[in-house]
Amino acid sequence: MEPLVRHEGKTAFLDKVNVDTDQIIPKQFLKRIERSGFGQFLFYDWRYLDDGSPNPEFALNHPDYAGASILVARDNFGCGSSREHAAWALADYGIRVILAPSFADIFYNNCFKNGLLPVVLASETIQHLFTVGAGHPYSLTVDLEKQRVELPDGNSYPFDIDPQRKHKLLNGLDDVGLTLQHEAAIADYEQRRSKAAVG
Amino acid sequence: MSTARPKTLFDKIWEQHVVVEEGSQSLIYIDLHLVHEVTSPQAFEALRLAGRKVRRPDLTFATMDHNVPTDNPFDVRDPIAAKQIQTLADNCRQFGIPLADLNSRDQGIVHVIGPELGLTQPGKTIVCGDSHTSTHGAFGALAFGIGTSEVEHVLATQCLWQVRPKTLNVRLNGQLPAGVTAKDVILAVIGRYGVDFGTGYVIEFSGEAVRSLSMEGRMTMCNMAIEAGARAGLVAPDEKTFAYLQGRPYAPQGAEFERAVEAWKQLCTDEGAEFDKVIELDVADLEPQVTWGTNPGMCLGVNDVVPSPDSFASPVARQAAEQALAYMGLTPGTRLTDVSVQHVFIGSCTNARIEDLRLAAAVAKGRRVAPGVRALVVPGSKRVKEQAEAEGLHEVFRAAGFEWREPGCSMCLAMNPDFVPAGERCASTSNRNFEGRQGKGARTHLVSPAMAAAAAIAGHFVDVREFLNGSPSPSAAGSNTGGAGHGAARPA
Numbered sequence: 125m126e127p128l129v130r131h132e133g134k135t136a137f138l139d140k141v142n143v144d145t146d147q148i149i150p151k152q153f154l155k156r157i158e159r160s161g162f163g164q165f166l167f168y169d170w171r172y173l174d175d176g177s178p179n180p181e182f183a184l185n186h187p188d189y190a191g192a193s194i195l196v197a198r199d200n201f202g203c204g205s206s207r208e209h210a211a212w213a214l215a216d217y218g219i220r221v222i223l224a225p226s227f228a229d230i231f232y233n234n235c236f237k238n239g240l241l242p243v244v245l246a247s248e249t250i251q252h253l254f255t256v257g258a259g260h261p262y263s264l265t266v267d268l269e270k271q272r273v274e275l276p277d278g279n280s281y282p283f284d285i286d287p288q289r290k291h292k293l294l295n296g297l298d299d300v301g302l303t304l305q306h307e308a309a310i311a312d313y314e315q316r317r318s319k320a321a322v323g
Numbered sequence: 324m325s326t327a328r329p330k331t332l333f334d335k336i337w338e339q340h341v342v343v344e345e346g347s348q349s350l351i352y353i354d355l356h357l358v359h360e361v362t363s364p365q366a367f368e369a370l371r372l373a374g375r376k377v378r379r380p381d382l383t384f385a386t387m388d389h390n391v392p393t394d395n396p397f398d399v400r401d402p403i404a405a406k407q408i409q410t411l412a413d414n415c416r417q418f419g420i421p422l423a424d425l426n427s428r429d430q431g432i433v434h435v436i437g438p439e440l441g442l443t444q445p446g447k448t449i450v451c452g453d454s455h456t457s458t459h460g461a462f463g464a465l466a467f468g469i470g471t472s473e474v475e476h477v478l479a480t481q482c483l484w485q486v487r488p489k490t491l492n493v494r495l496n497g498q499l500p501a502g503v504t505a506k507d508v509i510l511a512v513i514g515r516y517g518v519d520f521g522t523g524y525v526i527e528f529s530g531e532a533v534r535s536l537s538m539e540g541r542m543t544m545c546n547m548a549i550e551a552g553a554r555a556g557l558v559a560p561d562e563k564t565f566a567y568l569q570g571r572p573y574a575p576q577g578a579e580f581e582r583a584v585e586a587w588k589q590l591c592t593d594e595g596a597e598f599d600k601v602i603e604l605d606v607a608d609l610e611p612q613v614t615w616g617t618n619p620g621m622c623l624g625v626n627d628v629v630p631s632p633d634s635f636a637s638p639v640a641r642q643a644a645e646q647a648l649a650y651m652g653l654t655p656g657t658r659l660t661d662v663s664v665q666h667v668f669i670g671s672c673t674n675a676r677i678e679d680l681r682l683a684a685a686v687a688k689g690r691r692v693a694p695g696v697r698a699l700v701v702p703g704s705k706r707v708k709e710q711a712e713a714e715g716l717h718e719v720f721r722a723a724g725f726e727w728r729e730p731g732c733s734m735c736l737a738m739n740p741d742f743v744p745a746g747e748r749c750a751s752t753s754n755r756n757f758e759g760r761q762g763k764g765a766r767t768h769l770v771s772p773a774m775a776a777a778a779a780i781a782g783h784f785v786d787v788r789e790f791l792n793g794s795p796s797p798s799a800a801g802s803n804t805g806g807a808g809h810g811a812a813r814p815a
Binding site for chain 1: 342343345346347348350352361362364365368369373375378389390401403404406407410452453454467468469470471472473475476479480481482484486518519522523550552553554618639640642643646736737738755757758759760763
């Protein structure tokens with residue numbers, strides 16, 4: 125997994141609450157058995173018209189947002205289905221950081237497995253980010269090490285993050301290998317449990 | 324023991340499963356890992372690439388449900404879907420995982436077969452790469468959905484890193500009125516408190532109304548705990564739970580079952596145990612619910628009217644309502660009972676168990692599906708289908724003009740060939756009315772199985788209690804219909 129320490133990038137804005145993972149990656153693309161190549165299907169039903177051409181009404185199709193890597197979103201982003209394909213699609217599209225007032229639980233978790241940083245900021249802060257550029261993209265810096273989002277005007281906003289998740293993302297560590305270092309504890313637990321079951 | 328701090332049901336299960344603690348994260352042991360074809364192929368592939376094995380194939384169980392066609396399950400015409408189904412079979416063979424495939428009598432929707440096979444048991448930790456894993460919480464199991472990376476993690480280690488969630492008690496007081504079901508309760512709770520009131524919490528449902536629910540009803544309620552954003556839903560096991568499990572193929576048998584029941588009886592929230600949050604709701608006056616928008620929280624009683632965006636306090640909620648109404652093709656002020664449907668779907672992990680089919684059949688019996696309505700009944704599993712056929716329910720449905728299908732997820736998410744065409748409207752017993760969920764441009768209204776059957780017969784939403792009280796009269800729907808009846812213009 126690609127580490128994320130400090131990321132500077134262009135913002136894109138998605139002004140909609142409760143964006144569910146069915147929108148982020150519709151079901152017709154879940155049949156693939158690969159993990160890569162989902163970026164082209166990101167927000168498919170919103171992004172493309174019936175004839176396959178880009179929907180000019182959809183925020184991410186705005187030419188100004190091309191190359192954006194920081195998505196600013198609203199409450200409960202990523203709700204619904206557990207499909208990790210949503211995180212794969214966002215990462216493959218080029219998003220590295222998502223800023224929102226709240227995230228759905230499973231999606232939030234899935235982000236960290238894919239080098240994607242979801243940052244929870246206060247609703248007022250998110251509102252400020254939406255209004256400060258009057259809809260135009262600007263550059264932001266997200267510093268995971270220092271746990272803060274830095275605006276071009278010099279303002280910065282701190283954010284909370286679980287220390288273990290932070291450590292893994294800073295170092296690009298994958299979970300399975302780390303967990304297997306606890307092999308003895310797992311085996312011990314299994315043995316205790318099987319004894320308890322017999323007794 | 325006797326001086327110990329009182330614990331919630333969640334505390335007890337959690338503490339029994341902690342293997343290691345590291346800062347805010349706990350490594351939790353997983354007792355049952357359910358696997359299906361859609362969210363597992365990349366996890367197995369990662370194991371292969373790393374040269375790893377499945378640690379406990381004996382605690383893993385797989386089936387195929389999402390992609391399966393429900394007219395002829397063996398005729399998978401979509402080559403990508405066929406490959407995904409075949410890939411699961413290959414992976415299960417390679418890694419030694421038990422699989423209920425399309426030939427098996429045990430096949431069905433993963434959250435229907437877990438309980439009916441007795442794999443789901445009180446006190447277990449259960450995960451699956453599917454958000455509706457919360458269903459299994461109805462048995463007092465801590466059950467939640469995970470992503471594919473975590474599927475890989477559980478396959479390799481039989482454990483998961485978790486931050487301990489907070490606890491939320493939803494107390495449901497009073498007795499449900501006739502014709503009002505668990506589906507209506509959970510929709511009403513989400514309608515009142517919103518689609519994210521459970522985020523960061525495990526919900527324990529308790530109270531008189533929960534105790535009165537059957538296991539099927541409790542499963543419906545816990546199934547939709549995720550639609551409130553909750554990590555999991557829980558109901559403390561009781562005599563109904565034990566009676567349901569007794570004799571199931573994978574449940575403990577004989578004396579072992581008796582011993583298990585004694586242990587399961589400890590799985591309750593102790594007197595005086597504290598939750599982080601408590602919500603209380605009286606269900607005695609609840610009406611059958613119908614969703615009008617594009618998330619499960621956008622719901623109202625069937626005798627209400629489509630709301631105006633202006634009735635919402637915050638600008639964000641107003642905008643969401645406007646967008647939802649535009650997508651749904653609904654006009655504020657329209658009575659829900661004046662909204663016509665072209666499709667009815669009775670199925671899904673929320674409402675495709677035997678009790679659900681009985682409730683729908685009771686409404687369908689001796690009646691006919693309205694002209695222009697296509698109505699599907701998709702049993703949740705092979706065993707549900709077998710049981711329903713033994714009771715003659717399939718004949719009731721067929722005589723009424725419903726299609727009787729083979730088990731699968733079907734039109735809940737339309738990954739298989741069952742979908743709702745753009746702009747058409749469906750009364751659905753599933754769990755998500757998201758945009759495009761049942762097909763691009765499809766308009767989904769979530770309801771209970773009885774309400775879905777009633778909508779199929781009437782051709783529009785109707786208060787099912789009129790059917791249960793005898794023959795429905797067209798002018799009786801709604802409390803304030805005056806002389807308008809159902810001749811009023813219905814949005815297409």
